[in-house]
Amino acid sequence: METPLTAKIRPDGEMIDLAAYERAGGYQAARQAMQMAPADIVEVVKKSGLRGRGGAGFPTGQKWSFVPSGPDSARPKYLVANGDEMEPGTFKDRVLLEGDPHELVEGMIISARAIGAERGYVFLRGEYTDAGERIERALHEAKSEGYLGQNIFGSGADFDLRLHMSGGRYMCGEETGLLNALEGKRANPRAKPPFPQVSGLFGKPTIVQNIETLCNIPHIVEKGPEWFQKLSLTGDAGTKLYGASGKVKKPGCWELPMGTTMRELLEKHAGGMQDGVQFRGALPGGASTDFLTADHLDVPMDFTAVAKAGSRLGTGTMIVLDDKTCPVGMVWNLEHFFAQESCGWCTPCWSGLHWAEEILAAIEAGRGSTEHLARLDHICKMIAPGNTFCALAPGAAEPLQSALKYFPEDFERHIREKRCPWRDGR
């Protein structure tokens, strides 16, 4: 089983430095890409079938092809690595950022070449201080070798890459909110269209890409699209960093073929549920995905199949709910997060999530009513995709609406018994 993304990561947790990275074959792909025509790189990535790993799964090559090219197009163009990773339950990009920052740098060099970007930023969440230091080091090493800066690899192209540490907000992960944050503004989202590919950072053409997505690029360029397709067990290409957290025996993050089932993740890699607790459900790909239940354990974890099962692959890091944990409390915790992170721009989000949080707190504390349940349903409708300005609130709706669907009895019991049945037992 190949694990291209994580193969170079040292078991001792230290970062792999430039020399070791190059000894292991690093920066070969970048050299190779510098000899390729940008359009050809885009073509290779398109053919590979790589879909964005940040949660939405948009085909990467296709996104790149929207960047205007040609001598008259606006300059400079920007490439931004989205290392915000603030989605609760998600801890996959950190593995790559801390373990192999050069892989990201190399991926960005190639991607910048493909879209004609002269400037790049790694947008990193403020709490990732270790990753920040390591990226700085990798940038420094790469710069001193001439891999970054002017005329990189003798190609005549310039690429200036900087690290930006975030001030901290979930909205910074949303690509247009991220652009505003990079411009030193409030991370409110921007209207689309115009898409960032046309008018993005500082009004210039910009590509924003997830860390894991970018780390795939060197391997695709080096080994080819067919190889990449074959890594997967299903139609969605490549490997995927999967994770599991919650009351499992061995929580962790693993690079596995795309399409690995939830059951395999849970039972084989996470070592099954902890003693004394039973699996009740999971958010398959982070806080903003719908619950799946034991009925869905054999769903292959790829974009297509998880969507068919009524949820989203999201970030591929699942959060497990067990039978000793209160689903109402868990959803309250989630909605507290979303309400707190609402940027306050659009009404359904700032009002709906605040209201939902109040209701969930009330139900959890035994102060809820059936009218409250109707309100929660209504709020889910109000914040459905398209109704809000950005995807934060629809993401918030996912765990809520699915919990109401799969665990109605738990909500009703709280209301009936005027208390949380788990409160003292947990």
Added chain:
Amino acid sequence: MIRIFVDGKPYDIDPKKNLLDACLGHGLDLPYFCWHPALGSVGACRQCAVKIFRDEKDTRGRIMMACMTAPAPNMIVSIADPEVRDFRAGIVEGLMMSHPHDCPVCDEGGQCHLQDMTVMTGHNYRRYDFPKRTFRNQDLGPLLNHEMNRCIQCYRCTRFYTEYAGGKDFSVSKLRNLVYFGRIEDGAFESEFSGNLDEVCPTGVFTDKTAKQHYTRKWDLTFAPSVCPHCALGCNISPGERYGTLRRVVNRYNGEINGYFLCDRGRFGYEHVNSGRRIPAPRARKDSQTAEISKTEALDRFSTLAAAGKLIGVGSPRASLESNFALRALVGPENFYAGVSDAEHKLLGEMLAILREGPAPASLREIELADAALVLGEDVTNVAPRLALTLRQSVRQLLFDNAEKIGVPLWQDHAIRELAQKDHGPLFIASPYSTKLDDVATETRRAAPDDIARLGFAVAHILDPAAPDVPGLADDVRAQAERIAQTLKASARPAIVSGVSTLNVAVVRAAADVARALAMAGKQVSFALAMEESNSLGLAMLDPKPLGQAFAAASRGEAQAIVVLENDLYRRAPAAAVDAFLGSARVVVLDSLESPTVQKAELVLPSTPFSEADGTLVSSEGRAQRFFRVYPPAGEIQDAWHWLRDVLGLLARPEGLSWSKLDDVVEGIARAVPALARIRDAAPGAGFRIAGAKIPRAPHRFSGRTSMLAQIAVSEPKPPEDPDSPLSFTMEGAPVEPPASLLPFFWTGGWNSIQSVNKFQEEIAGPLRGGDAGVKLIEPAAAPPSYRNSVPAAFTPRQGEWLLVSRHHIFGSEELSAQSPAIAQLSPQPYVALGAEDAAALGAASGASVEVKLEAAAARLPLRIEPGLPRGVAALPAGFGPLAGIPLPLWGRIELTR
């Protein structure tokens, strides 16, 4: 035009508009908050949701925000769809979650967009049963109240204040449901346009603090179509009255002029009308005693005086054409003098000549569309404030062109701002001192007035070598002129703005020459000259003689009496000269407020302020506009032209007998002064009726008419008559919409707030139905004008002397608004300003007391250091301070006092 279908009905719409705009333009009721016709779409409130169906077979449809949707041909839209109606009700419910529901004590109540939209969406019961969020409010100075608990987070306030008006001292802080709109700390707003927040805010967060002193609901106010009396732009206003006092002023949309916004001077300057300095009754001085007299006695005395010998009449740039003309009729054109300083008189005459020869004056709407602008010697924000707001928008035109290139529609407000970043189109400003528009200027030049003129002439010469060259120009000035000329040449629709600020004829001529050169090059030029007072240009068009000649004639003892119309001459000439003038003959003054000039009068006749008067004003654009009284004046106060007509009557002069109503005076003016003939069309005459009825000044919900005066008498008093206009003083009258010039207020069914203006326009943000108010008196000339050979010599500083120039202040320099308490609070203290180098040379620090010595007068003033002021130039505030009456520029000495 494309065709779309809304709830099954076809509508033809402009595809460049967004769907919300298109629907509202067709009169459809679709609720919204964050969208504003002038601020564009940002998709925040999600109130304007509609359903869009893919095709006839699509039965589910998709909810989309109309304001963020570009219409497509044959688009199938539903406003009535139950699901989307439910969504819209849910939005209001969300907005109102923490709203205090304090409508009874809220100043916005009854004219509140939030109330209207809540009713429209059908939300009527608060289901949210948790604690509300509460905020601490700020003291925002004398103009606006702050009540943040009413906020619905639509972001209109910051978008207007910071993005549209360029204000810096306001922002949004925090996030989620706790978003807070305010300043970093309590304190008065810095922007001159802050008052618009009252109208921009769809609920009662920002409300008019001056109105709160004497608060009245919109439905209990009597309004009139009026024109702002505080500068020459002629912005349209709706003043509102109850119980004989003026309660507030709100914007009256005019698509060619003010659009949706007023400046703070225009909105809050009105309280001079309620001032304790109002002259309540006629009075006369007998021996050294002054006593109130009856109207009959006053007229008697006046006519006796008038019959006894030659009269000198001093007109007024803030009085109506009718009053000025009536005075001219009384004293005879040969004895009719301009009530402005000789320097201003000369300049106004020159301006009038320039505008007539061309380039003709442009409207604010035209200037807003300019893609490059040159401001030559004018402090626009302080002299013609609303024009500054317009120029702030014109610098964005070029960016609109860029946005269109990449397919971003113009209503996508934030997308365009993000694309443009800090970029803006070209704006060049030359002025002796910094101006409030400098932050959006491409380049500025600080120079003495003559040097500003030379820069302008140099630009004109570069644009067209046939224009006179400027000898001896410094290299850097020539290079800058070159850059300005090239930029203007590259533009399609340049705007050239100058005006009275520097009181320098050469500056205005230079601006005209630049405009001419551009017009010759085939550009579509917008030209504007800022003037100070509401009828500056109108007075000039009556062709008065210079005031200095009146002084001379009086000193020769030629006059039996001097009649001063609505004017304080101590603002026009040095005190000693005015003293001598007024001391040389018997003096009659007609005015509404006490003033030093009134103090000198033997006979004082109380005239009406704008809110109690009818008349015609000519704006700096050459637009004649009629304004109407909001309520009849009390007691024996009457329009100045009424007083003059009455005297003419007593003297058995024909005007006195034939002028029974305003229309008659208008007709008299039109006949006597051909250039003013079109003022007949400024508004329909007094005989105008709709379906036989007058137009009501009071809204249909006006309450308590029969009981308003119940403490005096229980019988319903007969409503006052208004023979001068087709407007009635009550709510009875034509139920349909009158022409724009007669529209007292905006209000339609279901739309009680000022946002109802949408329902009165031909298209959203377009002209009012039937055309905007006013008629243009100055048409573009047929023949191409010639250049003026009047390049001044370069300015040379003098040893030990300074050229004192006057500097206008939006709050303080204008006579009437300065007497409104809120505006007075914002007015600066008198000062003299010097550049940093000159101050250092003088050895004076900021705040030091210095002695300013002019030929006519001297005064001690604190020193203000204005880093940019050119060497050899000093500035004094215009219109206030101990040297206010002395027309500048003049050379004078400045010495450090010990």
Added chain:
Amino acid sequence: MLTPEEQREIEEEAAHYPVRRAACIDALRVVQKHRGWVSDESVRDIAEFLHTSPEDIDSVATFYNLIFRKPVGRHVIMICDSVSCWVMGYDKMRDHLKSRLGVEMGQTTSDGRFTLLPVVCLGACDRAPTMIVDGQLHANLDPAKIDQILERYE
């Protein structure tokens, strides 16, 4: 007044943006690094340094949760209150910290040693429950471990 050191660091960041004001968040972070928090005075200083208004800076500063607009203790404990940590016993860790330090969430100990704040998911969910102290991650927490960790911060 910004110190020369702070000015230099902000200047360095500003150089990498096409517009100076874009260094706003970096500037806030720089000031906070040196002073622990961002006072009203610092907001004004940054505004002046970046040629913008204090309102503009405050608008940004109050949006982000890692910018402290109130004074904090010598060490800032941020305990993850997001879903995985919650499942793994966040409540107990929080309560332990509160009683150990004698403060509520959001408060600073009376000796000024610690400020206790919540933070969202720290991206270490496989090692829940977690917290960071002065930016340093501590995972797999239990009350005893928390006590040991606190010892290390003076």
